[in-house]
Amino acid sequence: MNIKENIKTIVIKKPLKLDCGQIINNFPLAYETYGYLNEKKDNAILVCHALTGDQFVTGINPITKKDGWWSYAVGPNKSIDTNKYFVICANVIGGCMGSFGPSHINQETKKIYGTDFPVITINDIVNAQVNLLDHFGITKLFSVVGGSMGGMQVLQFVSNFPEKTKTAIPIACTSSHSAQNIAFNELGRQAITADHNWLDGKYLSNNNVPDKGLAVARMAAHITYLSKKGLQEKFGRNLQERDDLKFGFDADFQIESYLRYQGSVFVDRFDANSYLYITRAMDYFDLIKQFNGNLSNAFKDTKAKFFVISFTSDWLYPTQENKEIVIALNAIGADVGFVEIESDKGHDSFLLDVPDFLKALKNFLDKSYIE
Amino acid sequence: MKPEYKIITNMINEKSRVLDVGCNDGTLMEFLKKNKNVDIRGIEISKEKVQVCISKGLTVIEGNAEFDLKQFPNDSFDYVVLGQTLQAFINPEIVIKELLRVGKKAIVTIPNFGHWKVRLNLLTKGTMPVTKTLPNEWYNTPNIHMCTIKDFFKFSETINFKIFKSLALVNNSVSNINNSNLFIKNLYSELGIFLIEK
Numbered sequence: 105m106n107i108k109e110n111i112k113t114i115v116i117k118k119p120l121k122l123d124c125g126q127i128i129n130n131f132p133l134a135y136e137t138y139g140y141l142n143e144k145k146d147n148a149i150l151v152c153h154a155l156t157g158d159q160f161v162t163g164i165n166p167i168t169k170k171d172g173w174w175s176y177a178v179g180p181n182k183s184i185d186t187n188k189y190f191v192i193c194a195n196v197i198g199g200c201m202g203s204f205g206p207s208h209i210n211q212e213t214k215k216i217y218g219t220d221f222p223v224i225t226i227n228d229i230v231n232a233q234v235n236l237l238d239h240f241g242i243t244k245l246f247s248v249v250g251g252s253m254g255g256m257q258v259l260q261f262v263s264n265f266p267e268k269t270k271t272a273i274p275i276a277c278t279s280s281h282s283a284q285n286i287a288f289n290e291l292g293r294q295a296i297t298a299d300h301n302w303l304d305g306k307y308l309s310n311n312n313v314p315d316k317g318l319a320v321a322r323m324a325a326h327i328t329y330l331s332k333k334g335l336q337e338k339f340g341r342n343l344q345e346r347d348d349l350k351f352g353f354d355a356d357f358q359i360e361s362y363l364r365y366q367g368s369v370f371v372d373r374f375d376a377n378s379y380l381y382i383t384r385a386m387d388y389f390d391l392i393k394q395f396n397g398n399l400s401n402a403f404k405d406t407k408a409k410f411f412v413i414s415f416t417s418d419w420l421y422p423t424q425e426n427k428e429i430v431i432a433l434n435a436i437g438a439d440v441g442f443v444e445i446e447s448d449k450g451h452d453s454f455l456l457d458v459p460d461f462l463k464a465l466k467n468f469l470d471k472s473y474i475e
Numbered sequence: 476m477k478p479e480y481k482i483i484t485n486m487i488n489e490k491s492r493v494l495d496v497g498c499n500d501g502t503l504m505e506f507l508k509k510n511k512n513v514d515i516r517g518i519e520i521s522k523e524k525v526q527v528c529i530s531k532g533l534t535v536i537e538g539n540a541e542f543d544l545k546q547f548p549n550d551s552f553d554y555v556v557l558g559q560t561l562q563a564f565i566n567p568e569i570v571i572k573e574l575l576r577v578g579k580k581a582i583v584t585i586p587n588f589g590h591w592k593v594r595l596n597l598l599t600k601g602t603m604p605v606t607k608t609l610p611n612e613w614y615n616t617p618n619i620h621m622c623t624i625k626d627f628f629k630f631s632e633t634i635n636f637k638i639f640k641s642l643a644l645v646n647n648s649v650s651n652i653n654n655s656n657l658f659i660k661n662l663y664s665e666l667g668i669f670l671i672e673k
Contacts, residue, residue, distance in 0.1 A: 409534070430536060431546040437492075439516075442536040443525045460522075464529050471532030 110166035111159075111202040112136060116235050123388075126222040134195040134202025135159050135236055138178065139186035147473070148242045149184060150233070150269075151193040152250030152257035155325075155382055156374055158201035159193045162186070167201065168373050176457050183466035188473070189246065194233040196257075198224045198382050200375035203232075207308055207375050218377055219305035226253070226389045230260045237268065244268055246473060249465075251275035251454035252421065253382070256389050259402065259429065263391065266406035271472050273465070275413045275454045278425040279391040279399050279432070285420065288328050289383035292321030296376045305377055318376045319367030326366050331417035331450035335359065399432035410440040411468045413461065415453040441468065478647045479666060480506055483556060483582055486640065486670050487511050491553035494518070494578065496540045497560040501528040504535075516552075518543060541565060544573040552578045559584050559666075562618040568634055575636055575673040584668045587643075589623030589661040608665050624667040625657060631671065640670040 111134045119129040136159040141148060151161050153173065158165070162172040162179045178184040178191055195203040198221070206221035213220075237245065248269045250258045255277025262272045278285070296302055299317025303310055327335075339359040343349070346356065355361040395401040410433055414426035423444045433440040445461045447453040453461060480503045487493060490512050495504050498517030501524075507513045517535040519525050528535040536543070540557075541564050555578030557570070562585060564570045574581040586608045587593075596604035603613035611618070622630070624643070631638050641652040643664035652660045652667070 411529075434536070434546045434551075435548055437548075437551055439534055440536065441529065441534045442538070443522065443529065444537055446522060460526065464526060467526075467530040467532075471530070475532065 113202055114235065114239050116232065118235070120228070120231055122222050122228045123225040124223050128204065128222070131197070131204035131232075132202060132208075133197065133204065133232055133235060134199075135233075136161065136193055138162060138191040139189055141190040141240060141242070145240070145242050146244065146246055146270075147188065148190045148192060148237075148240065148245050149247045149249060149469075150236070150245050150261070151178065151184070151191055152233075152248065152254035152261070153193060153196065154250070154252040154254050155386065156322075156370070156379075157254070158199065159195045160201075161191060161193045173455060176455065177462060177465060183462045184249065184469065185466070189469070192236055192240070194236055196229045196382065196385075197232045198229070198378060198385060200378040205375070206305070206377035206381055216306070216308045218308070219380075221377070221381060223384055223388075224381060225385050226256050226260050227264070227394075229385060230257050230264055233257075234261070234265060234268070244270060247271040247273060247469060249273040249275070250277075252277055252451065253386050255421075256386065256391075259391055260389075262406050262408050262410075263394075263402040266403070266408070269408050271409045271411065271469070272406075273411045273413065273468065274426075274429060276415055276418050276421045276426065276451055277429075278389075278421050279402075279429050280393065280425075281387050281389050282425070286387045288325065288420075289387050291324050292383060293380050295320035295324065296379060299376075302376065305380075307376070313371065314376045315371040318371045318374065318379060319364075321376075321379060322370040322374075323363040323367045326363060328420045329450055329452040331419065331448055333417065334448045334450055337448065399428065400435045403433055403438055404436055406438070408439075409472055410438060411464075412440060412442045413454070413464065414442075414444045415447045415449070415451070415458075415461070416444060417448050418451040418453060420451040476502070476506065478649070479558065479584055479644060479668065482642060482644065482649055482668050483507075483558070483584070484510055486582055487513065487554050490514070492551070494547070494552040494555045496544070496555060496557045496574065498524075498528065498533075498535060499558075500524050501531050501533045501535065503556065503558065504528070504533050505531060508533075540573075541570060544570075544577055547577040549576055550579050553580065554578055555581045557581065557583045559586055561585055562620045562622060564620065567620050567622075571630075571634065571636065571671075575671065579672070580639070581671050582669070583627075583671060584666055585622060585624070585627060586618075587624050587661065587664045587667050588621040589625055590665055591662050594662075624652060624661045624664060627667060627669065628657065635673075637672045638669050639672055642668040644668060 113132045157173045160172045162175045195201040197204045206217045255274035258274040296317040299314035301312045302314035342358040344361040414423040430442045493513045493515040495517040525537045555574045593604040643660045644666040
C-alpha cells in the first residue's frame with residue numbers, strides 16, 4: 105500500500121509513557137482536517153473514530169476512494185458544519201492509516217513490529233492525539249465528539265484533559281467494556297490468529313495477509329452493528345441471484361452474500377494486526393475501574409457541557425450503558441443532556457442517515473457554540 | 476405564556492439551581508432562564524419534546540421522573556418544579572418524596588378535581604368529568620391519580636411535608652389558599668400551586 109502521499113502526519117517527539125509501561129517517542133500521528141480554524145481558535149472539534157474508522161471523516165477517502173465514514177454527519181451545512189467548525193481527526197495509534205502501528209518498522213530491530221508492537225489503550229490513544237491541539241495552537245476545543253470506540257475516547261479525553269474542551273458528545277458507547285463486548289472482540293481476534301497466513305503476526309514480512317481470518321472477524325463484528333429487525337427488513341430470507349436453494353454452501357441467501365462482501369472489502373483497507381491491537385484497547389477500557397469504582401470522579405474536574413446519545417436498537421452499547429454515564433455526571437451536578445434516538449439500524453445508527461440523530465447533534469452544537 | 480408559569484417564576488429566587496420535572500417543550504425553562512437567570516435542567520419522557528428542548532439549547536435528559544430522579548444527589552437543586560403531572564404517576568407519594576429529597580424546595584401544581592364544574596359534571600351526567608383542564612376520557616387519560624386541593628393539604632399531613640405557599644388559580648386570577656377559605660377555594664379553583672418543603 106503506497107498511501108503516504110495522501111496522508112498528513114505530525115511526528116510526536118515528546119515521550120509518551122504507555123499504560124503497558126513502555127515509552128514511545130518520535131512516532132507518527134496521521135490526521136486530517138476539514139473547514140478552517142478561526143482567529144480566536146475557538147471553533148475546533150476533535151472527532152474520534154471508531155474501531156475500523158480512520159482520519160478521513162468526510163468527503164472522498166483518498167485511500168479507499170469511498171465516502172468518508174461520517175459523511176452523513178460532517179461536512180458543509182451538515183450536523184458538524186465544516187463551514188463553521190474546524191474538524192480535526194487523528195488516526196488512532198495502533199491503527200493502519202499512517203499513525204504509529206504494528207505495520208510500522210521497529211527502528212531497533214529494523215523489522216516490522218507485528219505483535220512486538222506494544223499493547224495500547226484508549227488512554228494511550230487519547231494522550232497521543234492531544235498533541236494535535238498543540239500542533240494547531242488550540243488551548244480549548246469547542247467540542248470532542250465520537251461514537252462507539254470514538255465515544256470512549258471522548259470520555260477519556262474529558263477525564264484526562266478536563267479544561268481542554270467546552271463540550272463533549274459521547275455517542276453509542278460505554279464507560280466500561282462489557283463481557284459481551286469483549287467476547288465479540290475475542291471472536292474476531294481468534295478468527296485472525298487462526299488463519300494460517302497470520303504467521304504469528306509476521307505476515308507482512310512474508311508478503312502474506314490473513315485475509316480469510318480478518319474477513320471472518322469483520323463479518324462477525326458487522327452482525328453486532330445491526331439489529332435483528334434491521335437485518336430482517338433488509339434481507340429477510342431473500343435468495344441471492346437464484347430462484348431456489350442450491351443444497352450447497354455457496355451464498356444462497358442475500359445476507360450471506362452481503363456479509364461476504366463486507367468481509368472482502370474490509371481486508372483491502374485494514375491491517376489484521378491493527379484489528380487485534382485496537383480491539384484490545386477497547387477491551388481494556390474501564391473508566392469505572394480507573395476511578396476506583398466511581399465513574400463520577402472521572403469527570404469531577406471538568407466544566408464541559410455533555411450531550412450523551414444512544415439508539416433504541418443498539419444492543420452492543422445499549423441505552424442503559426450510555427445512561428450510566430449520564431447518571432455519573434448528574435451525581436456531580438455536571439451539565440449533561442441525554443436523548444435516546446429511535447432507530448432500527450442498530451449500533452451503526454450513528455454512522456447512517458438517521459434524521460433525528462443528525463438534527464439533535466446539529467442543534468446541540470450550534471446552540472452551544474453561541475452560548 | 477401560561478399564567479401558571481408566571482406564578483411559578485415569582486416563587487423562584489434569582490440564580491438558583493432548578494430542575495423542571497416533565498419539562499415538556501421547555502417553555503417554562505426558557506422563561507426562567509430569561510427572567511431569573513437560573514441554572515436549569517429538565518427531565519422529559521417524550522423524545523419529540525426532548526428534541527424541541529435541544530433545539531432551544533436547553534439541557535434536558537430524556538427520562539421518566541418516576542425512576543430517573545434517583546440519579547440526583549440529595550439537595551442538588553434549590554427548586555424542583557413539577558407542573559400538572561403528579562396525578563399521572565403510578566406512585567405520587569414516592570415522587571413527592573423524591574422531589575423533596577433532590578430539591579431543597581419543590582413547586583407542585585395540580586389540576587383541581589374538586590372544582591365545581593368537575594363535581595357538577597359527575598353529579599348531573601353521572602359520567603367521569605371531561606373539562607377544559609381535564610380533556611381526556613376516563614379510558615385514555617394519563618391522569619390516574621386525580622386529587623383535589625383539599626386532598627393535597629391532607630396529603631401533606633399524612634406524608635409529612637410543609638406547604639409554604641398555596642395559591643389558587645382561576646381564570647388568570649390568583650389568590651391565597653388558607654385553612655379558613657379552603658372549602659371555597661377547593662370549589663372554585665381550576666389549579667392549585669404549592670411551594671413545599673420537607
